[in-house]
Amino acid sequence: MVPLGVAFGVFVTHSGLDWWWASAFSALIYAGSFEFLLVGLTTALVPLTTVALTAFLVNIRHVFYALSFPLHRVQRLLGKAYGTFGLTDEAYALTTSEQARSWSGRRILCLQAFLHVYWAGSATAGALLGSLIPDSVTGLDFALTALFTVLALDAVGARRGDLSTPALALVSALAARLLLPGQLLPVAFALFSAGLLARHFAARRKPRHA
Known part of the structure; x- marks a missing residue:
């Protein structure tokens, strides 16, 4: 998540947005694939209806994640709310594995919080370092596509x-x-x-x- 977050932060600044947009997107939206798309949607000034539809279609998989995500182990309402917000692909993969069957709700929330900090912190660092990377470096917007391509090939192989x-x-x-x-x-x-x-x-x- 750290190198991908850095790539996202650099991508934000190279797209013409201020560095703090990377912090806002990664901390408040926290949806990696959609965040990459949102940069292009923001710079293109597309209608909010298009943004909403894109967000829905990109993140609809989380509806199915929720069917087996162990949210019932989290006790407090505030914790359940954050657990729902912090449900990412990585968190789902880790918390639904065989090794995680005995994890407590607190451990699940700590895992999600660490992943959130890794993503937001690395995105912010990448945005601040973006000015040091020349514009001639291209392909950063393809970082997430490359990641999902590798994951897709692994899934097909399995x-x-x-x-x-x-x-x-x-x-x-x-x-x-x-x-x-x-x-x-x-x-x-x-x-x-x-x-x-x-x-x-x-x-x-x-x-x-x-």
Whole structure:
């Protein structure tokens, strides 16, 4: 999270925004992939409806995370609120592992708080150091894309028998590119989500053979 946060901070300042935008985005929004998108949306002055729709589609996966995230171990209402806010991909992966089955609510919240500090602190450091990095250095906005590409390849390798999911993702992206290239990401997310839901309900309706 630290090198990715630094890359985000540098990306913010190289996009023409003041350094403190990196601190505000990382501390208050705290949604890595959407934050990278939000920089472009902010500099392009897109309508708030587009920002809201993009945020919804990018972060809708957290609705499914909440089904198995161990929030019930957190006792206080304030702690539950922060646990919900701090539910990131990394926090979910760590707290739902086999080793985390015995973790207390306090340990879960501490983990989320440390991840939050790592992200916000490194983003701020990257923004402050952004002026020292020449504008000729390009590709920082691709850092998150590269990370998710590696994660996707690892996921495909771990589930070699499931080729339908990456195929559906590829078809969704290509269809979005052809239909609405200016809104590729939200359209691709919508098509992919609809495809997953259709596949889920189709599998449930299949008759089971004895």
